[in-house]
Amino acid sequence: MASRFLRRLHPGLLLALAIGCGQPSGPPPSAVATDRPVPAGVLTIGSVSLNPTQEYEVVRPFADYLATNLHSVGIGRGRVVVVGSLSQMVEELREGRVDLLIDSPFPAVFVWQHADVEPILRRWKWGSDVYRSVVFTRADSGIGSIEELRGKIIAFGEPFSTSGFLMPKAALASAGLRLFNYEDPAASIPGNRVGYVFSNDAENTMFWVLKKKVVAGAINSDYYEALAGDRISELRILLTTDAVPRNVVSVRKSLDPKVVQAIEKVLLEMHLSDEGRASLERFEETTRFDRFPGGSEHDLASIAKLLPHVQEDLGQ
Amino acid sequence: MRLGLKGRFVVFVSAIIVAFGLVLTALSVRAQNERLRHELEDRGKLLTTVIAANTTDALAMLDVRDLRKTLSEARDQENVLDAVGFDEDGRVLTDGTLVNSRRHEQISEAELRHISGSSALLVEFEGDAMTVTKPVHLGSRMLGGVRLRYSLASLAEEQASLARRTATVGAVFALLGMIAAILLTEAVTRPLNEVIRATRALSQGEPAPRLPVRTTDEVGELAEAFNEMTRKLRDTTVSRDYLDRVLETMGECLVVTGPDGTITRVNRAVCSLSGVGEDELLGQNCRDLFRAPQGHVSLLDALGPDGSARGLETELLARGGEAVPVIVSVGTMEESAGRARSYVVVAADIGERLRHEQQKDEFVTMVHHEVRAPLTAVRGAIGLLDGGVVGELGKRGQELVEIALRNSERMERLVNDILVSRKLDSGRMEFHYEKVELMPLVEQAISAISAYAANYEVRFELSNGVAGATVRVDPDRMIQVLTNVLTNAVRFSAADDVVTVKASRHNDMLRVAISDKGPGISEDFRDHVFEAFARGEHDDWRHRSGTGLGMSISKGIIEELSGTISFETKLGEGTTFFVDIPEYA
Numbered sequence: 001m002a003s004r005f006l007r008r009l010h011p012g013l014l015l016a017l018a019i020g021c022g023q024p025s026g027p028p029p030s031a032v033a034t035d036r037p038v039p040a041g042v043l044t045i046g047s048v049s050l051n052p053t054q055e056y057e058v059v060r061p062f063a064d065y066l067a068t069n070l071h072s073v074g075i076g077r078g079r080v081v082v083v084g085s086l087s088q089m090v091e092e093l094r095e096g097r098v099d100l101l102i103d104s105p106f107p108a109v110f111v112w113q114h115a116d117v118e119p120i121l122r123r124w125k126w127g128s129d130v131y132r133s134v135v136f137t138r139a140d141s142g143i144g145s146i147e148e149l150r151g152k153i154i155a156f157g158e159p160f161s162t163s164g165f166l167m168p169k170a171a172l173a174s175a176g177l178r179l180f181n182y183e184d185p186a187a188s189i190p191g192n193r194v195g196y197v198f199s200n201d202a203e204n205t206m207f208w209v210l211k212k213k214v215v216a217g218a219i220n221s222d223y224y225e226a227l228a229g230d231r232i233s234e235l236r237i238l239l240t241t242d243a244v245p246r247n248v249v250s251v252r253k254s255l256d257p258k259v260v261q262a263i264e265k266v267l268l269e270m271h272l273s274d275e276g277r278a279s280l281e282r283f284e285e286t287t288r289f290d291r292f293p294g295g296s297e298h299d300l301a302s303i304a305k306l307l308p309h310v311q312e313d314l315g316q
Numbered sequence: 317m318r319l320g321l322k323g324r325f326v327v328f329v330s331a332i333i334v335a336f337g338l339v340l341t342a343l344s345v346r347a348q349n350e351r352l353r354h355e356l357e358d359r360g361k362l363l364t365t366v367i368a369a370n371t372t373d374a375l376a377m378l379d380v381r382d383l384r385k386t387l388s389e390a391r392d393q394e395n396v397l398d399a400v401g402f403d404e405d406g407r408v409l410t411d412g413t414l415v416n417s418r419r420h421e422q423i424s425e426a427e428l429r430h431i432s433g434s435s436a437l438l439v440e441f442e443g444d445a446m447t448v449t450k451p452v453h454l455g456s457r458m459l460g461g462v463r464l465r466y467s468l469a470s471l472a473e474e475q476a477s478l479a480r481r482t483a484t485v486g487a488v489f490a491l492l493g494m495i496a497a498i499l500l501t502e503a504v505t506r507p508l509n510e511v512i513r514a515t516r517a518l519s520q521g522e523p524a525p526r527l528p529v530r531t532t533d534e535v536g537e538l539a540e541a542f543n544e545m546t547r548k549l550r551d552t553t554v555s556r557d558y559l560d561r562v563l564e565t566m567g568e569c570l571v572v573t574g575p576d577g578t579i580t581r582v583n584r585a586v587c588s589l590s591g592v593g594e595d596e597l598l599g600q601n602c603r604d605l606f607r608a609p610q611g612h613v614s615l616l617d618a619l620g621p622d623g624s625a626r627g628l629e630t631e632l633l634a635r636g637g638e639a640v641p642v643i644v645s646v647g648t649m650e651e652s653a654g655r656a657r658s659y660v661v662v663a664a665d666i667g668e669r670l671r672h673e674q675q676k677d678e679f680v681t682m683v684h685h686e687v688r689a690p691l692t693a694v695r696g697a698i699g700l701l702d703g704g705v706v707g708e709l710g711k712r713g714q715e716l717v718e719i720a721l722r723n724s725e726r727m728e729r730l731v732n733d734i735l736v737s738r739k740l741d742s743g744r745m746e747f748h749y750e751k752v753e754l755m756p757l758v759e760q761a762i763s764a765i766s767a768y769a770a771n772y773e774v775r776f777e778l779s780n781g782v783a784g785a786t787v788r789v790d791p792d793r794m795i796q797v798l799t800n801v802l803t804n805a806v807r808f809s810a811a812d813d814v815v816t817v818k819a820s821r822h823n824d825m826l827r828v829a830i831s832d833k834g835p836g837i838s839e840d841f842r843d844h845v846f847e848a849f850a851r852g853e854h855d856d857w858r859h860r861s862g863t864g865l866g867m868s869i870s871k872g873i874i875e876e877l878s879g880t881i882s883f884e885t886k887l888g889e890g891t892t893f894f895v896d897i898p899e900y901a
Binding site: 199200201203204206207208211213227229230231 | 384410420
């Protein structure tokens with residue numbers, strides 16, 4: 001559930017689709033086994049996506065798992081609300097129609113800054129808790145620093161990717177570079193600008209650089225070595241960003257603290273049980289949840305600082 | 317284990333069916349394999365071509381994500397083992413997976429050379445896999461290409477499955493073929509077995525059953541031929557039984573020998589005459605049974621050039637050393653061309669006949685010595701009485717003497733005829749041949765009985781058509797023959813009749829035809845004219861005055877002279893006797 005929105009879509013056109021709203025989910029298997037009556041409380045998980053059906057199918061089992069394990073705090077049912085834009089999600093949170101949001105750092109920080117929510121936990125994915133981005137070029141490109149990217153075209157990945165776009169762009173912008181989006185990788189770029197194009201794929205970015213379609217590219221640092229392979233010697237890294245959490249779990253502040261506490265407990269212990277690990281695996285290969293090592297304020301500070309450079313890219 | 321006809325036929329037909337099935341199966345499997353391989357290759361080529369076409373934009377835009385998606389879909393296709401997309405330098409961009417472990421790999425030089433200069437497919441086979449490389453061009457620009465590795469394992473599986481199915485079908489057909497072969501063999505051999513059983517029954521002396529003729533083919537013909545054979549064999553058997561009975565009941569001895577004289581068969585008469593059993597006789601040589609004819613070392617040695625003999629007189633050597641006189645005829649049986657002959661010896665016991673001959677001889681001797689001499693004396697005495705040597709007899713006495721003289725003369729003639737006849741029969745009559753003219757003999761004969769004819773007022777009329785013709789005969793015997801015939805003619809002629817005597821040539825012979833105008837010879841008597849003591853029924857005593865031996869003697873003599881005697885007769889008109897004798901130049 002990275003920030004799934006289209007950067008340039010008009011907010012009014014963003015999908016405001018809430019799947020499962022008002023539709024009681026079927027009782028989870030574990031709930032059937034108990035003799036106690038199912039609580040009437042509902043926990044609503046929000047998600048931003050332009051593919052609401054697929055998103056709903058991904059999130060719903062996770063919501064069911066949570067609801068099943070939150071009976072003690074009056075939650076008997078999980079619900080999923082999928083909306084098409086980040087601003088719509090802010091609205092849903094403000095209205096109290098969404099209780100829980102799990103998203104990438106930049107959207108999470110954006111929501112944190114615009115809605116009454118609280119980042120409570122980190123979400124590990126693919127075995128890692130944080131990631132970085134690298135900006136690289138060919139070793140024979142003659143470019144030795146990011147400043148030398150002026151007048152050149154750089155390739156980013158997908159427009160909604162934190163590591164492939166938001167974070168490296170924000171890092172380059174914070175370094176004083178002025179970045180402008182172009183459609184044509186061969187476009188002529190004025191000397192005071194850094195042009196960028198979307199390759200829409202980290203692998204594309206790697207090959208575009210290697211094949212000199214663009215001068216430089218930015219990708220998740222975890223992919224860099226793998227994608228470069230034995231051609232890594234042909235490349236040179238110009239910039240490595242700070243590490244940022246992969247995903248952030250945010251809760252609506254108005255949510256009952258007991259419920260929030262119970263949610264934290266369930267999420268933090270999920271990876272300890274087979275049932276929990278299976279649910280995590282189905283939920284986009286989530287590894288586990290943990291608390292911010294340095295606290296949310298500290299660990300998300302760099303994101304908050306970079307956010308202004310990509311705020312408009314978040315659709316705001 | 318030795319297979320019978322049925323077994324061999326089944327094995328043969330089954331072997332043909334199985335071999336045929338194997339060849340067909342092999343050819344079918346081969347053809348199917350080729351077809352499957354080509355289909356699979358075509359599918360691989362087609363898929364690669366389609367994939368290549370779908371990657372043109374991705375390669376042009378260097379959109380590895382899109383390329384990965386396309387190749388990922390290619391990977392999902394059946395039998396696709398690997399799929400890579402590569403750039404114009406031959407470096408792999410993606411293998412269609414997220415991991416993309418083949419990334420940056422360099423394709424082979426050969427593939428690179430191929431895609432660099434051609435837009436055609438490059439197809440390579442390695443083991444159970446086929447690699448199809450298709451370069452992707454955009455206009456004249458080579459963008460790269462795609463390479464799909466296609467599994468032919470399914471081909472092997474399909475081929476194996478096909479081979480199993482074909483083998484199963486082949487086995488079923490082979491089984492059906494064997495069953496058909498067994499049924500066919502049964503249909504073919506059943507009539508043969510029936511023939512075999514019938515033949516065995518026949519060989520064991522049992523009545524041969526009639527075989528059913530079910531078809532009109534060769535088997536049916538065989539059954540018909542067998543039935544025909546048994547029918548003929550049955551007829552032959554009946555004939556043989558009949559012949560056996562004849563041979564066993566015949567009075568003559570029958571001996572069959574091999575070419576070397578070994579006795580292979582005898583009839584009951586042989587055993588009876590020889591006093592030796594059949595078992596003992598079989599295997600002996602016929603020289604141990606028959607004494608060799610005089611002048612020969614064995615019976616078979618006496619055979620003529622044609623291997624036969626008739627009327628050989630010899631002796632059959634009976635048990636105990638007794639020799640039984642027999643007259644033997646020998647015939648030859650040629651069994652087949654080139655095979656040794658067999659001899660059939662028929663022997664008749666002539667002991668009785670010889671005894672009769674001996675008795676005849678004794679009788680003749682007795683007649684000669686005990687009758688003729690006294691008769692001569694009696695006739696002489698009566699002649700003296702008739703001549704008045706003892707004085708004048710009274711009329712009554714003279715009549716009695718004449719009667720006595722006449723009868724004694726007749727008795728003398730009878731005795732003489734009997735002696736002549738016996739000599740002829742025994743072959744002891746002597747002939748003194750000389751060349752003489754025929755006519756004087758005829759004239760002498762006429763003259764000899766002229767007085768006799770005159771007594772009966774019969775006269776002769778001689779016609780000579782062969783003046784000067786000569787014959788080689790014993791003149792006295794020839795005259796005797798003519799005299800007998802002339803006497804006979806006079807005897808049956810009425811007073812004043814003329815007996816014509818005509819000499820002529822007839823069929824290279826000299827003929828003397830003596831004709832009377834007597835009563836002729838009755839139909840019943842014609843066959844007995846030349847028999848001894850044969851006389852027809854006549855009222856006239858004169859006709860009965862002969863001895864009854866004249867014509868018999870005449871026939872015997874004329875045949876000894878190489879001539880013949882015959883007659884033509886017509887009741888109430890007369891008779892003509894023909895004496896034919898070879899002319900002697």
